[in-house]
Amino acid sequence: MMTAPADQTAPLLEIEDLSVAFRTERGLVRAVDGANLTLRAGETLALVGESGSGKSVTALSILGLLGDNARVERGRILFEGEDLLRLDRRALRGIRGHRISMIFQEPMSSLNPVLTIGRQVAEPIRLHQGRSWPEALDQAAELLARVAIPDPRERLAQYPHHFSGGMRQRVMIAMALACQPRLIIADEPTTALDVTVQAQILELLKTLTRETGAALLLITHDLGVVARYAERVAVMYAGRIVESASARALYGTPRHPYTEGLMASVPSLTGEPRARLLTISGQPPDLADLPPGCAFAPRCPHVHELCRGTVPALQPATGTSDRDHRSACHGYP
């Protein structure tokens, strides 16, 4: 008997038309503007874009971790069919760290300096699985062993300042894995680390998500990382998704000038990173004062008249190997 796996039909996470705005002194800043994302169970999706494009805000809105000055203006975030934006605080807390967990960019400041590593890793286990502290700490030791931290038992009683940056990020991964979540969101998990450590951490993350069958939303501004670790890629620019495709299709046949520009700024295997300004000239736009048409138009080498007046919609792209390849560009119809 043949049954299609459920995940082929129903996505694990589906973000539809999400808009998030911040109240600031300079007025309303729309950090995410009608973003769409789909993530299937067990899949790794990379969310790529320059600094300030809205990647972190998108990630934080999934778990409802935006600050008080943020407001979700529109959209739905369906997780296993349930709209996270409509859950009450209590129900949302039941999902955080349990079904969805998150790893942050700054390992040096993301762990609490005055609580033991053991306590911090054991906390979600105790909370979501109702274990006693001793049981949860036992599990925490196993988790530390899984992320290849030596002497896990002894390390439980230590504090973050006893750990290096890479080790702390391993602790964060252990913490994220604690309750076998279906989705792990990793927001630039290696940006703050040494280059050699970066690869180790990404490798570990990839291995462990594969072993546990968790899906991974990997946020990065490094297209080099994407090629190795992600199956699908979504490119974000000024709060909008401008292109999404399988990693292979995106590399082979990019369908957006911004993606092409990003690609050209990836360091070549042999040497020097090529200067980013050479490939994409100009600055990312001011979110408080976006141009009326395509936000990329002022920097685009192929800009038309149409681009300056009308925002392009995210539409199926042509001339690509990926059926789900989409791009938002008037120049690539």
Add this chain to the structure above:
Amino acid sequence: MRAFLIRRLLALVPTLLFASLIVFGAMRLIPGDVIDLMMAQNDVSTTHDRAAIEAALGLDAPVHVQYVRWLGGALTGDLGRSLWQNTPVASQLAATLPITFELGLLALLVSISVALPIGIYSAIRQDTAGDYAARSFSLIMLAVPSFWIGTLVMVFPSVWWRWSPPLEYTPFFTDPLTNLRHMLVPAIILGLAISAVTMRMTRTMMLEVMRQDYIRTARAKGLSERVVVLVHALRNGLIPVVTLIGLQAPLLIGGAVILEQIFVVPGMGLLLLEAVFQRDYPVISGVFLVTGVGILLINLLVDLTYGWLDPRVRHR
């Protein structure tokens, strides 16, 4: 840990020596000396009598000799005798110190139990009506001197309701309830006065801590807001607050001296005040010595708490 304690206690010795030197010297700079006062009271005025009294009290020796004598006595626990009552200073201190200690401790408890909850509340409800109310309250407490409030509490209730705070001192171990009834009013006034700064500091620190990345991590785990605030944030926020509480120790003692006067609490403050008016040097020295030791011990306690709160400074 034990080595640390011993080292810290030994480090107190030079500090105390220095402080005693200053007190001993400064006292002699206050205009008017004890002999003049005694002679004025007893109606004797010949220079012959003056020399006799000086000799009898040991005040004829040069100041540095007096200091060395006093220090030698202090090291063996003998702080000399009161120039007026001729009772040993040590026993006067033994009678009054516990009372002032009780007042200070009660005030500290009042201060902490007011400042921490309100400071935390104020921070997590930043810019709400409650926050403004708490901040205004602390501003008022900062601006209004406690002796003034003490006087108001003495005067107005008796005018309005014919009620006045009890002023009869009963030792704690004779009758705890009556004792507390007497001590509580000055303790609350003193506690509220010093709670203002602690409250503001708690609020500022909690606001700072709640912005930290690890608080976001704690929320991302699904912890309730109560655990996030009371476990993950508070411990970090308290570290500077504890230091502040230690720095307030002298304020606490100074305030106790004034309120003891208003509420007729027979503590060290009352003793000191009388001694200063009468230029009773040994008593003044004794009170300052005990106060100095007290303040230094409080600071030691603060450092120990600090180490307990912050693992990064432990075992140093």
